[in-house]
Amino acid sequence: MAKTGYGKRSPGDEDPYADPDFAHLSPRDREIAVFVDHLDEGHAMGYKAIAAEHPRYGQQAVRTSMGRITLAGHLRWIKEHITVEDSSMRWVTRTYWSRTRRSEEWWADFARERHGRDVTEDHMPGLARAEQEQEQEQEQEQEQAEEPNSQPEPDEQPGESSAEQPSTAYRTLAELRAADARMPLSERDCRSLEALAGEWLSRGATPHDITKALTDGLPPAVTNPGGLARNRLESKMPPKKAKVRRQAARRARVTRVLMACGLCDADERTTEIVSGLCRECLAEIEAEGPVNGYVPATFLPGPRDGGGLPGADEVIDVTERVDALRRAAGLL
Numbered sequence: 001m002a003k004t005g006y007g008k009r010s011p012g013d014e015d016p017y018a019d020p021d022f023a024h025l026s027p028r029d030r031e032i033a034v035f036v037d038h039l040d041e042g043h044a045m046g047y048k049a050i051a052a053e054h055p056r057y058g059q060q061a062v063r064t065s066m067g068r069i070t071l072a073g074h075l076r077w078i079k080e081h082i083t084v085e086d087s088s089m090r091w092v093t094r095t096y097w098s099r100t101r102r103s104e105e106w107w108a109d110f111a112r113e114r115h116g117r118d119v120t121e122d123h124m125p126g127l128a129r130a131e132q133e134q135e136q137e138q139e140q141e142q143e144q145a146e147e148p149n150s151q152p153e154p155d156e157q158p159g160e161s162s163a164e165q166p167s168t169a170y171r172t173l174a175e176l177r178a179a180d181a182r183m184p185l186s187e188r189d190c191r192s193l194e195a196l197a198g199e200w201l202s203r204g205a206t207p208h209d210i211t212k213a214l215t216d217g218l219p220p221a222v223t224n225p226g227g228l229a230r231n232r233l234e235s236k237m238p239p240k241k242a243k244v245r246r247q248a249a250r251r252a253r254v255t256r257v258l259m260a261c262g263l264c265d266a267d268e269r270t271t272e273i274v275s276g277l278c279r280e281c282l283a284e285i286e287a288e289g290p291v292n293g294y295v296p297a298t299f300l301p302g303p304r305d306g307g308g309l310p311g312a313d314e315v316i317d318v319t320e321r322v323d324a325l326r327r328a329a330g331l332l
Contacts, residue, residue, distance in 0.1 A: 007042040011096045011110055021099055025072060032057065032065040033074060037099050045075075045095040047263070063263060067285035070262045070276040073102040077276070078111050079267050081256035082119060093260060104275050107259075114257045120250070169197035172207040173229070180215040182222040189226035196233040203238045 001007060022033040035054055036045075044050075047063040054062060069075050076096045083089050096110075166174070170190050177184040185193070200210050213236050214229050222228055260267040261278040271278045277285065 001040070001042055001044060008036075008039055008045050008095055008097050009041060011098055011102075014099050022074075024101070025069065028057070028061065029065045029068045029072075032062060033069050036069070036075075036097060045097070064285060064288050067263055067277060067281060071282075071285065073104070073107070073275075074098050075262060075276065076107050076111075077260040077262045077265070078114065079258040079260045080114060080119070080254045081258075082252050083255040084252040085250040089255075093265070107276070111257050111259055114254050117254045118251065119254055120252050167194060167198065168207060169201055169210075170194045172210050173197055176211060176214060176229070179211050180218060182218050183214060183225045183229065185225055185229060189229065193226070193229055193233060196230065196237075200233065200238060203240055205238050209238075 021037070022030040025033055032050070032054065036050065039050075047066050048059055050066070051057060051059040051062040057065070066075065074097065076098075078094050078096060080092050080094060081089065082092055102110075173185050173190040173193055174187075197210055201207075210233075214232055218228075258267040258269060259273040259276070261271070261273060261281055262276050263281040263284075264278060266278045267273070271280075274282055
């Protein structure tokens with residue numbers, strides 16, 4: 001998957017799935033088009049990433065087919081210049097995949113319609129996300145610094161038990177023997193470890209998380225279940241949950257749109273883009289020629305026309321002939 005906000009995305013207004021969707025493509029291009037069509041939204045769309053996932057074709061084959069699929073009107077790369085309220089700016093390359101075959105004019109209109117769009121949600125992977133993560137880290141550090149001076153209320157302790165029934169933390173420890181017979185904790189062990197298990201729960205862990213942490217990778221025999229449980233509860237303690245304030249994202253909009261080449265990332269600022277490809281990549285794809293699955297007869301096994309030459313109609317099995325010669329020479 002690509003970073004959030006990047007990768008495969010639909011331009012909208014798609015036709016439903018149908019067998020003839022890619023019938024106009026050659027067999028190999030059709031196979032790769034179907035493969036891409038079934039990728040999840042947001043999947044990385046570079047030919048190297050797709051080749052790494054495809055079971056049959058390598059990078060060069062996928063690159064060539066992606067070029068032909070682009071020329072056929074299914075794929076476009078569009079660079080958007082994003083301007084945010086705080087005056088920060090960045091270029092973002094969007095990859096649009098259309099199961100429905102689109103004309104070059106349709107893609108040009110689609111790109112023009114992107115200009116001026118509000119993309120507040122889409123620009124988060126860039127600078128805004130980094131700023132948000134920095135704010136979260138600062139808040140977490142501040143919370144940890146204030147922790148020694150804070151005294152939580154009694155009813156806020158997840159591990160605290162009432163007189164009527166044991167706490168969740170206690171029950172989790174007491175039920176440990178049912179999950180693994182090598183960890184039978186006594187009542188005394190459960191009482192002494194209840195606070196540690198309660199701290200796990202207060203940090204967002206579940207009873208299953210505690211059970212898994214205390215039973216995974218145990219030795220064949222456990223001589224001191226209570227000591228082992230204490231050691232694991234202390235050493236594997238999950239981090240504290242940061243209290244993150246949800247802040248309104250800064251408004252962002254597209255202030256410029258450029259068509260980009262799907263194979264080399266060059267855009268309209270430096271080269272001419274024709275049907276989604278630059279001139280150089282277009283010439284490279286055209287030089288490859290069409291891929292229609294045709295294999296010349298000379299590359300197929302079986303009888304072939306000898307053209308009237310003496311003995312040419314006689315079919316010789318080369319492998320069998322070589323084996324006969326090796327046997328005659330005593331090599332087999």
